[in-house]
């Protein structure tokens with residue numbers, strides 16, 4: 065019996081484990097995958113999350129591998145409409161760090177193994193949960209058959225299709241959006257260097273972010289006539305690199321080399337916010353509790369900030385302190401943060417939708433005008449970086 069069982073070794077479960085292990089809490093992590101997930105989803109790590117990650121000693125390694133994005137530019141018709149600097153958003157991390165999620169998870173997993181080799185159990189899938197009020201018993205299937213674990217507390221970080229959430233019958237508020245996107249990573253010869261670039265085109269926004277290894281990620285808002293606009297394929301992969309290349313050329317005037325494509329994926333957007341995060345002795349964090357649109361890049365960061373807020377509460381509980389009141393505050397604050405991130409993503413998506421020429425000119429003029437006011441510009445930079 066461990067002090068705490070964590071379900072899921074995605075970025076959020078791994079970070080949660082590292083935080084608790086270094087406080088001396090005995091943690092076991094159950095992960096259904098026998099090997100890490102190779103598909104790169106999240107790339108943006110925001111300053112508040114970097115500050116939290118620094119507490120587990122992994123921020124340095126992440127920063128050493130990633131690309132610090134210190135500036136974003138918005139362009140339309142080949143002209144720069146607006147610029148945004150992240151220089152003032154944080155003294156310690158005045159940038160958004162770009163690093164593919166697979167590398168982020170690998171560095172977190174390395175830290176968990178340093179703190180407690182053997183704490184992470186791969187190839188073990190949670191199937192049942194029962195909470196008798198004093199402890200939780202978890203049943204899981206693995207190559208060795210059915211396994212049983214017990215712990216006074218379970219933290220479910222098992223992602224958007226959370227089994228723990230379903231087993232506990234926690235309702236979600238779900239919302240689907242009409243937006244779908246095609247994204248891909250390609251060799252970068254744009255000359256944008258470490259800047260992020262947003263192209264405000266009438267056919268829909270094109271976003272472009274630097275990646276380590278002289279690569280660049282392109283994200284294109286698809287329109288109703290686009291071939292992959294029906295949403296993501298069943299495995300989250302899909303789309304066509306030549307189509308993406310064509311969209312980029314038509315909307316930005318830039319050429320990308322389809323032959324250098326190293327990742328391609330299409331995705332639709334929905335929001336799912338759990339009605340509660342705490343049920344008896346089970347606490348849900350990360351995507352299990354709140355799925356927000358990838359546009360705005362806050363989902364993983366939000367989950368890490370859940371973990372950072374929960375860690376001291378769990379450490380106190382393990383040491384026998386009464387935490388019911390602080391857990392309620394935790395739940396209220398984190399659900400509010402998720403709702404805020406979700407609203408921010410809605411604004412980002414609305415700004416990137418296809419527009420007719422007349423409306424496009426009005427919108428782009430408005431963006432240029434607003435961004436030219438220094439106080440508003442720095443306020444938006446702070447909102448954008450989760451401050």
Ligand SMILES: Cc1cc2nc3c(=O)[nH]c(=O)nc-3n(C[C@H](O)[C@H](O)[C@H](O)COP(=O)(O)OP(=O)(O)OC[C@H]3O[C@@H](n4cnc5c(N)ncnc54)[C@H](O)[C@@H]3O)c2cc1C
Pocket residue numbers: 071072073074075076077094095096097101105106107108109165188189190191221222223224225226227228331349350351352358360361362363364365366367
């Ligand atoms: C295209 C795209 C781009 C994105 N970009 C960004 C970005 O730039 N910045 C950002 O912050 N976020 C971004 N996100 C969101 C981010 O990827 C997620 O928020 C993040 O992965 C959530 O982490 P998690 O650990 O909560 O869940 P997950 O990453 O889903 O991990 C859950 C883990 O639990 C395991 N698991 C599931 N069920 C069980 C079970 N029954 N038993 C045992 N293990 C189980 C899974 O195998 C998995 O390893 C993006 C998402 C997408 C789709």
